[in-house]
Amino acid sequence: MKNTANIGAPRLAIVLERCWRAVGRVAEESVREAGMCLTDFVALEALWHKGPLTITQIQDKVGLASGSMTAAVDRLEKKGFIRRKPSSRDRRAKVLKLTSKGKLTVKSVFDHHAEMLESAMTILNNAEKSQLHALLKKLGLFAAATKHSQSRNSREVTHANRNR
DSSP states (O other): OOOTOOOHHHHHHHHHHHHHHHHHHHHHHHHHHHOOOOHHHHHHHHHHOSSSEEEHHHHHHTTHHHHHHHHHHHHHHTTTTTEEEOOOOOOTTEEEOEEEEEEEEHHHHHHHHHHHHHTTTSSSSSHHHHHHHHHHHHHHHHHHHHHHHHHHHHHHHHHHHHOO
């Protein structure tokens, strides 16, 4: 086994990327086996777990581009999985809500999806899963805050340079 005492950030980033790619393939395949594309599934899953949401709220939760999200909503509505209704807070927005058919579908697809992911992660025991979850969350939050801080600092430097 290699010496793991000094693992640098670039090497760790490569391992994270390869791991995510492998797990992502399992996730995509599990959803495809259930007859759905991943974009449609993540939109349905967000509605199933969070309740009625606007398109923008779903985008924020799942990180999909506006065009992808609109196309997914159109497909899901056409299949009878969701219903759009006007928002009581913003007349420009539409709130998406799962139909009975949508609830049954997303539960079935999610159960299969969860089973496949559990199978792919059987190499980890419960303590390792908990530890990995905590470490990835810690790293993700820090990286997001660092990116935000760097963007703000970059804007401040640019603004300062313009005012010279």
